[in-house]
Amino acid sequence: MSRPSRTAPRRSALTRSALGRTAVAIAHTLTAAALSGCAATVALEPAADATDPACAEVIVRLPDTVGDAPRRETDAQATGAWGDPAAVLLRCGVEPYGPTTLPCYNVNGVDWIRDDADDPTFVFTTYGRTPAVEVIVDSDAASGTSALVDLTTAVSAIPQQEICLDADDVLDSGL
Known part of the structure; x- marks a missing residue:
């Protein structure tokens, strides 16, 4: 009768251990890929006063979606982006x-100045709030009004100091 080889079980244990480590490495890789998402980080330039503490109050209140567009990661302080490709910045x-x-x-309750010089892209900037918040909307991909409604809670973190009067307000007030 032959004696069982001691190396066979050991090889099997080593193989199982190596397979286990490989499986764990694959699982970590897949988890990291899933957490990072498929969409790349949106490259933006921070505004001049992006370090203002009021901007931090805005950023922590940004919604997960604007319209139907999901929020994306950005690479600049005090910025946000939604959609793939990004339709709201x-x-x-x-x-x-x-x-x-x-x-x-x-x-x-938030006053916005609209600059549509770059049609079909609209640039909305808060009025009467310091620091100001700028929202850029690709009108081919998103609704400007919907985006501003969805961002109201976040932007309202900066207190309003002035209100804007447009021509209709002036006419209505009798001035």
Whole structure:
């Protein structure tokens, strides 16, 4: 009768151990890939006053979705992006508007100056809040009004110091 080989079980144990380590490495890789998502980070430039503490209050309140577009990671402080490709971009800490002839709209208690010079891209900037928040909307991919409504809670973290008066407000007030 022959004696069982001691090396066979040992090889089997080593093989199982190596397979186990490989399986764990694959699982970690798949988990990291799933957590990072398929979409790349959106590259943005931070605004001049992005380090203002009020911007931090805005950023922590940003919604997970704007319209139907999911939030994406950005590479700049005090920024946000939604959609793939990104259809809505936000930057906190931009220069506040002074007097302007651009149209001003109140959306859910937040005044926005709209600059549509780059049609079909609209740039909305808060009015009467310092620092100001800029929202860029690709009108071919998203609704500007819907985006502003979805961002109201976050932007309202910065107190309003002034309100804008558009031509209709001036006419209605009798001025």
